[in-house]
Amino acid sequence: MKYVNPDRKPYPFCPGCTHGTILDAINDALDKVGADPKRTVLVSDIGCVGLADKYFDVHTFHGLHGRSFTYACGVKLANPELQVFVVVGDGGCGIGGHHLINAARRNIGIKVVCFNNFNFGMTGGEHSVTTPNLGKTHTTPEGNIERPFDLCSLALASNATFVARKTAFDKDLSDILAEAFKHDGFAFIDVLELCTAYFMPLNEFKKSSLEKMIESSGLKLGILKDEKLTEYSKGLRTAWPAERAPSKIPKGTGAKFKPNLKEGYYSVVLAGSAGMKIVSAATNFARAGLNCGLYATQQDDYPVTVQTGHSVSEIKFSPHPIHYAGIEEPNAVLLVSGDGLRVVKKTLDKLTDKDIVIKTKDVPLETKAKVYEIDTADRTLGLSKSNVMAAAIGLLLFVTEIMPPASYKAVIEAIPKEKIRDENMRAYEAAEKIAVATSVREK
Ligand SMILES: Cc1ncc(C[n+]2csc(CCOP(=O)(O)OP(=O)(O)O)c2C)c(N)n1
Ligand code: SF4
Ligand SMILES: [Mg+2]
Structure with a gap:
């Protein structure tokens, strides 16, 4: 036998x-x-x-x-x-x-x-x-x-x-x-x-x-x-050789940065509503990690309906290969709508004072985590529904040391469509402004 x-x-x-x-x-x-x-x-x-x-x-x-x-x-x-x-x-x-x-x-x-x-x-x-x-x-x-x-x-x-x-x-x-x-x-x-x-x-x-x-x-x-x-x-x-098959796996932009994350994982939940470009913002975030030589996974969750309901993405980074993409207790939650809040409420309860929440001002929340707010009513920031998650990602990078914000900026600069690139760049600049205003970043 x-x-x-x-x-x-x-x-x-x-x-x-x-x-x-x-x-x-x-x-x-x-x-x-x-x-x-x-x-x-x-x-x-x-x-x-x-x-x-x-x-x-x-x-x-x-x-x-x-x-x-x-x-x-x-x-x-x-x-x-x-x-x-x-x-x-x-x-x-x-x-x-x-x-x-x-x-x-x-x-x-x-x-x-x-x-x-x-x-x-x-x-x-x-x-x-x-x-x-x-x-x-x-x-x-x-x-x-x-x-x-x-x-x-x-x-x-x-x-x-x-x-x-x-x-x-x-x-x-x-x-x-x-x-x-x-x-x-x-x-x-x-x-x-x-x-x-x-x-x-x-x-x-x-x-x-x-x-x-x-x-x-x-x-x-x-x-x-x-x-x-x-x-x-x-x-x-x-019939369909690998080189002709479309790849859904995102790549870095080719720009090279050094990661600050040297071991373990850094996990982020991005929660918002359908139509808020949560998934594409998350992919850009993942690509920023790839620019730093990190491994990254992305999991998306949204209902089958179009333009209504929640949209939640989970991003996990590690300097080592990631064998399980699930996130039990994230290090950070980026929250930009009430729909998102409803879905990640239980996850938020698990956060400690070491974790970070970046949220828009209109979302009511009590948490042990350190909270940074984005005021979407502030017109000088140039934020809208479709780029506020991109700003939240930028702000997370300014207030933490996962990776240099420039690695994310490089991803935005490489976005082929001008309108989307500009929208994301406005978000990045807004994030920098908020970071300076909350004195986490020197002018
Ligand atoms: C979709 C589904 N229907 C019914 C069952 C219940 N069920 C479990 S084992 C089994 C019978 C298996 O018979 P067979 O495939 O012939 O295997 P055998 O036990 O004879 O080796 C059934 C109906 C199930 N597990 N899943
Ligand atoms: S019940 Fe299952 S184990 Fe028992 S004789 Fe039939 S097939 Fe074999
Ligand atoms: Mg049988």
């Missing part, structure tokens, strides 16, 4: 459940193709089958029922070199059928192993999309009146490039799984098996019944299709 960790066995399944047999076959198949555990990702669906991941010494991901296909596709699209496989029940294939057919249609190179025991095992033996006609389950006690899905036919109709059907008892199951793992494209393997807790006792169904069922319904076992076709995530990269 190389991929299933023997120290964690036995598996947690009911006595006789063939889920374990299939997991062992997956282990052997990975071994046969020489999969690198560090480059292998197991995505497990929900159900008894979903208990599999903790037994494997590979990367694992466990999410919502029927959505394992989508998570796996995401992983594969981001990292085409990884060996990504899904373990899913017949229940998951029904619930996530739409995702399954589209992953197949696109030929995204994930390998889907369906543990097909003809019922929902984990929740107590309810019928699924593969429960045979007349099959008894706890939700079809008089026999299933529906006709079952043949999952392989579904995969074939969806243009899957590799399709196979086996039973958990087949000696060559691991060989067929190995062929699937070698296949450079989408692979679907339907493994017919037994749920000893529910489907077996309710239907007096045994291994021999499974064999009879296969024979009487004319189901073919083995590899049903193996077609060579460009795998989607690779094809996508050829």
